[in-house]
Amino acid sequence: MEAQNLCQAVDEHLKETQAQYQTLERKYSKAKRLIKEYQQKEIEFLKKETAQRRVLEESELAHKEEMEKLQEKVGTGRRDAGCP
Template sequence: DWHLYCFVQLQAAENEKVRWELEKTQLQQNIEENKERMMKLESYWIEAQTLCHTVNEHLKETQSQYQALEKKYNKAKKLIKDFQQKELDFIKRQEAERKKIEDLEKAHLAEVQGLQARIRDLEAEVFRLLKQNGSQVNNNNNIFERQTSFGEVSRGDPVENLDTKQVSCLDGLSQGFGRTGGLLPTPQWY
């Protein structure tokens, strides 16, 4: 019995030893696999860190570009606003100048119309004077002829000088009137 018992014990210990060996081998395989996994995870983690760093650098660069673009945009916006204000000011000045020119043209037209009315009045006055002076010349010629026939007035008499002056004045007026085609030269009042 004793031998059988020892043999059974020995066989049990042998079986236990084999089982422990199998577990040990299994554990070593697990450890190796875990090491490989850890190394892979570590390489993934390093890659992820590198990628994060690269993305962070790109983000910083993009932010700086965005800030530069924002500054340019704000500057362009201000320039456009200034330009629009200048355009409005220019339109206002142009409108004021146009109104001023219109007012000047109206004043000029009124002045021209006034001058034309004055010219018409002067022409009428000249016609009246021409008629009046023409009848006076005829009357004076008649008087002169009667006086010379009676021998009362000589050729050097002041009456003849008066008639000559009136006739030459009339000639000058009629010649001036004929040259301008019915209009006298515009008088200079200013």
């Protein structure tokens, strides 16, 4: 009888342990999925940020070149008008 009780106790403990394992396995899988999603979002964010930075740098360069051309035209116009 005592062996039967011990067997039942061990069986119950095994079932509890298996249930805990399954719960932990689900949580682990969810955590892995969330980590992958966040890593992908981070990669996409960095790509977008890099592209925006590139566009901004190109825009700044174009503005600088335009400013230099305009300053040159102003200087040429002043010289042609006899201004110092």
